[in-house]
Amino acid sequence: MSAFHNRRKFIHQAGLAGTGIWLAGLSSNWSACTEPEVNKEEEKLAHHPFGIQLWSVKEDMAIDPKDVYKKLSAAGYTQIETFEGAQGIFWGLTPAEYKTYLGDLGLRAVAAHCNINENFEKKVTEAAEAGLEYLICPHIGANDSLDYYKEHVDKFNKCAEICSASGLRFAYHNHDYSFRPVEGVLPQKLMMDRTDKDKVYFEMDIYWVALAEQDPTEWLNKYPGRWPLVHVKDMEEKTEDIGSTQLGTGKLDFPALLNTAKKIGTEYLIIEQEKFVDVTPIEAAVENAAYMKQLKLG
Numbered sequence: 001m002s003a004f005h006n007r008r009k010f011i012h013q014a015g016l017a018g019t020g021i022w023l024a025g026l027s028s029n030w031s032a033c034t035e036p037e038v039n040k041e042e043e044k045l046a047h048h049p050f051g052i053q054l055w056s057v058k059e060d061m062a063i064d065p066k067d068v069y070k071k072l073s074a075a076g077y078t079q080i081e082t083f084e085g086a087q088g089i090f091w092g093l094t095p096a097e098y099k100t101y102l103g104d105l106g107l108r109a110v111a112a113h114c115n116i117n118e119n120f121e122k123k124v125t126e127a128a129e130a131g132l133e134y135l136i137c138p139h140i141g142a143n144d145s146l147d148y149y150k151e152h153v154d155k156f157n158k159c160a161e162i163c164s165a166s167g168l169r170f171a172y173h174n175h176d177y178s179f180r181p182v183e184g185v186l187p188q189k190l191m192m193d194r195t196d197k198d199k200v201y202f203e204m205d206i207y208w209v210a211l212a213e214q215d216p217t218e219w220l221n222k223y224p225g226r227w228p229l230v231h232v233k234d235m236e237e238k239t240e241d242i243g244s245t246q247l248g249t250g251k252l253d254f255p256a257l258l259n260t261a262k263k264i265g266t267e268y269l270i271i272e273q274e275k276f277v278d279v280t281p282i283e284a285a286v287e288n289a290a291y292m293k294q295l296k297l298g
Helices: 002-014 019-034 040-046 054-063 067-074 095-104 121-131 144-167 187-194 206-211 216-222 254-263 281-296
Strands: 051-053 079-083 106-114 134-137 169-173 200-205 229-232 268-271
Touching: 002 051, 051 281, 054 067, 054 134, 054 206, 054 281, 067 095, 067 281, 079 206, 095 121, 095 187, 121 134, 121 144, 134 144, 134 200, 144 169, 144 200, 144 206, 169 254, 200 206, 200 216, 206 216, 206 229, 216 254, 229 254
Parallel strands: 051 079, 051 268, 079 106, 106 134, 134 169, 169 200, 200 229, 229 268
Antiparallel strands: none
């Protein structure tokens, strides 16, 4: 109020008789007194798009994919990571139709989990038509022989070459088994060290790394630039029958983890949840989106 009174005193002393001028000055000053200044840095930190792996809502997708996309868009998701199911990667649509439909909802498919052992060249061509950036091998299964993982080094390099020729990137999504020793070696390290670092990328599933009792932050920092995508999946506060849970309700420190991920070059933060207690998958997806919207990342 002091600024208001100072403004009135100034006007009176200056002899401004025009009522319109006085009101304009008062209105301008009142706004300055009552409207908080926007913190542009805070606004910048709060803006970070995020996506979802459709496996999280697979049951709903099997019933009505278009309804699911509408609900995800309304919740605040802007990125989709699809997977190859019974209806294919594009859920009954052509690649062009898929791109257009999602675009009309403010969504964009950035990646797909797919079977890399069947018709991979065709999948690459269609993924490019749909505007995807990544084709991802979702799993390879555990094996007691290190040679098994060496064979996948060669396979991943070949897949990456095929993707690169069409302007796409290839990545491998981990589970816990690649972070557990085989013949005294961690398969994940072997695959990251021996694949082409300029063409083979990795999608870190943070939950699975933690389940293997490895430190996700250490792995992110050890291979900067190799983790363009991460699965943001929280872990229950349990010691037995552990599963995933809604973000912010488990034991993982996502503010720290995701800030590290962004610093080392991660572009896509993809939410995934596979276990649901007293909540539906769609409800969990909405809760997870709310958590991500309030998270501030540098």
